[in-house]
Amino acid sequence: MTKFRIKIAFLRLGISWYRFLSQVLHSLRRLLLGLARGLGNIGRRGIFPPVLWVYRLIFYVRRQLTLLFRPFQTTVLYFFSHRNILHLAIASLVAGTGLISLGSRAAAAEDLGTRSILYSLVAVAGDELIEEGAVPSLESFPTEYLVDMVAVGKTPAVDFDFINESYVSAVTGATAIEPAELAGRRATTARTSLTTYEVKEGDTVSSIAESFGLAIDTVLWANKLTVRSYIRPGDQLTILPLDGVLHTVKKGETLEKITKQYNAESREVLAWNTVESPDSLRVGTQLLVPGGRITPPPAPRRISPPTTLFTGPKPPGAPSVGGTKLLWPVAATRISQYFGWRHTGVDIAGPSGTAIYAADDGIVEHAGWSGGYGLNVVINHGNGLKTRYAHASKIYVKKGDTVSRGETIEAVGSTGRSTGPHVHFEVIRNGKFLNPLEFIR
Structure with missing residues (x-):
């Protein structure tokens, strides 16, 4: 009996919700229909007439312009479609080119191409650069x-x-x-x-x-x-009234010190500048130093690349590992640059001083400095096979030494053309650079 009453209650509740939703939907429908009628009336009476009027005006103006310019269009099309117009254009181009060439002049080597149409289109004004310089001698007295x-x-x-x-x-x-x-x-x-x-x-x-x-x-x-x-x-250049130097007085400078710096005479400086006495110089004042010259700084001393090899105790070699392929050449594993058509070897990054090992038995063919390679060792393994270990900080072998597989020959460094400590490892067979990763176990 209780279950029956519960069902009746749920049924009544459902009927009540249905009636409520029906009334809501009916009211919403009436509201939307009313809004639609209102907007339709507004559109028909307030928006549509002006839009229609503007459209008719545009259509009328366009039609009148078409009727007005139709004869002119026919004339222009006839002119450009005439069979002789191409010949006339070519003849005009040839004649114009000839007239331009009559006024041309011989071009210097640095002016080659600067007067072409392409140059005038792509060049930026003011981009022509002229480099000053001195020549060793001139054919004159x-x-x-x-x-x-x-x-x-x-x-x-x-x-x-x-x-x-x-x-x-x-x-x-x-x-x-x-x-x-x-x-x-x-x-x-x-x-x-x-x-x-x-x-x-x-x-x-x-x-x-x-x-x-x-x-x-x-x-x-x-x-x-x-x-x-x-x-x-467009650059602004300062021009002195005579040969000499323009100097700005700094704190602690005296007239004697300034003239000595430029190898000039104090009386000349006093005569050309509004300076009452050598002791009245003010910081920030610009002085004209007649006849003064700036002594160029001494040329930097050229530091010769190291030619002496490391003579201290040699670090222990790599653990003995057999096999027919080459040994990994350094006690580091991160490859910073791979072999490619512009890179003749493999770069293996490691801390400076890390041991570098001989990849196989052989004879040291080179041990020392080689330009961009810096300190490097080349080992000849026979049968046309060689390996190079470049950018080292120390070398423990010398030319002619016999080395064994895994023997320490260098220490990682950054000599030569290098951006950081690493070993540049090359494999060369019959003069041809090969990918070292194909030879390493």
């Missing part, structure tokens, strides 16, 4: 004009390509010379103050120096340039 001064300091291993200057000073010993025909062409306009000059297209340091009657060094020093520096159109 030299006239000495600066004693004990070098117009352009020596810079070892500098290429001076495409030198096409109207004036290039030559350096012989410690005296700068210039061609005789240019000796009398110095500017004579007297200047007593600094001048700012804006670099123009085609200017070089030598041409600017000549136009102001100055030595090349004076222009370079005043603008903190070197013979390797580039100047571009």
Whole structure:
């Protein structure tokens, strides 16, 4: 009896929920229909008429323009589709090219291609670079004009390509010379103050120096340039009124110290600058040092690569491991660079000083320094097979030694062209570099 009552109660509850949901859905349907009717009326009366009017206006204007330009379109199409228009275009192109070539000039080597259409399209304004430099000699009678001064300091291993200057000073010993025909062409306009000059297209340091009657060094020093520096159109250069150096007074400097630094005369400095006495120099004041010259820093001493081999006790070798393949050459396992068409071996990274082992029995063919390899050992294993172990920090063998498989021959380092401690391991057969990983067990 109780179960029957429970079922009746659930049935009544379900009927009540059904009636409630039906009423909700009916009300929602009436609401949505009302909204749809309202929006439809708004669209028909408020939106549709203006849109239709705009569409009709656009359609009318487009139709009128089509009728207006149709005859013109026919004429243009007829002109460009005529069979003789191609011949006329080719003839015009040939004639224009001929007229342009009549006004052309012979091009220097450095100007090759700079006047082409492609160059004008892809080149960026101001990107033409002109490198200043000195040449060993000139075919002319030299006239000495600066004693004990070098117009352009020596810079070892500098290429001076495409030198096409109207004036290039030559350096012989410690005296700068210039061609005789240019000796009398110095500017004579007297200047007593600094001048700012804006670099123009085609200017070089030598041409600017000549136009102001100055030595090349004076222009370079005043603008903190070197013979390797580039100047571009638009650059601002400081021009001194005479040859010398522009110096900014620093804390603790005296007139005597400054003149001694530039090998100049104190009275000349006082005469050219508004300095009442040698003791009245102020920090930050710019002084013109007439006749001064900047002594170039001494050339760095070339450090010869180490040629002596390590003579201390040799670390123990690798554990004896048999087999027909080569032994892993170092007590480290991380490969930092693999063999490839631009890399002739395998780089195995390891801490500096880690032992490097002979990959197999053989005779030491080379032990020492070899350019980018740094300290390295080459072992000849016979039958055309050789192995190289490069960038070592120490070498424990010498040329001609007989080494056994697993014997310690080097210590890991970073000598030569290297970015970190590792061993560069190469396998060479009959002069051909092979992938070392194919030979290692």
